[in-house]
Amino acid sequence: MEEKNIKSLIEKFLERCIDLHVSEIRCNYFMDELELEFKYENRQSVIIFTSCCDIHFRHDLGLDDKRSNYKLLNGNKTPYILYNIDFKQSSIKNIELLYFNIDLQGCILEIYCKDIVVEFKEIESTN
Numbered sequence: 001m002e003e004k005n006i007k008s009l010i011e012k013f014l015e016r017c018i019d020l021h022v023s024e025i026r027c028n029y030f031m032d033e034l035e036l037e038f039k040y041e042n043r044q045s046v047i048i049f050t051s052c053c054d055i056h057f058r059h060d061l062g063l064d065d066k067r068s069n070y071k072l073l074n075g076n077k078t079p080y081i082l083y084n085i086d087f088k089q090s091s092i093k094n095i096e097l098l099y100f101n102i103d104l105q106g107c108i109l110e111i112y113c114k115d116i117v118v119e120f121k122e123i124e125s126t127n
Contacts, residue, residue: 022080051114080104
């Protein structure tokens with residue numbers, strides 16, 4: 001995907017999802033894919049980083065919620081809120097990669113990957 005398309009995709013994502021609580025962070029396929037999921041009202045947004053080769057999680061050690069049991073957190077009680085996503089193209093060992101720095105207010109994610117997918121979905125009512 002071209003740099004301008006990725007920047008446009010991220011801008012669109014931030015317009016809809018800034019200040020949202022992260023409902024789940026999943027790593028799949030032996031850390032080859034990272035998913036950030038946001039749920040709000042009757043909608044769900046997911047940003048998927050694919051063909052990852054380097055992922056760093058840095059928790060803010062001063063975060064009071066980090067002292068609590070994360071297994072018990074759900075919904076709007078999750079400790080991370082999307083604040084910003086910075087993007088640039090990068091090269092490691094002559095391989096062109098996408099670099100993302102994601103500020104979740106309490107955790108910083110740094111991701112080097114080859115592609116990104118963004119999904120916006122309506123969540124069907126379970127009533």
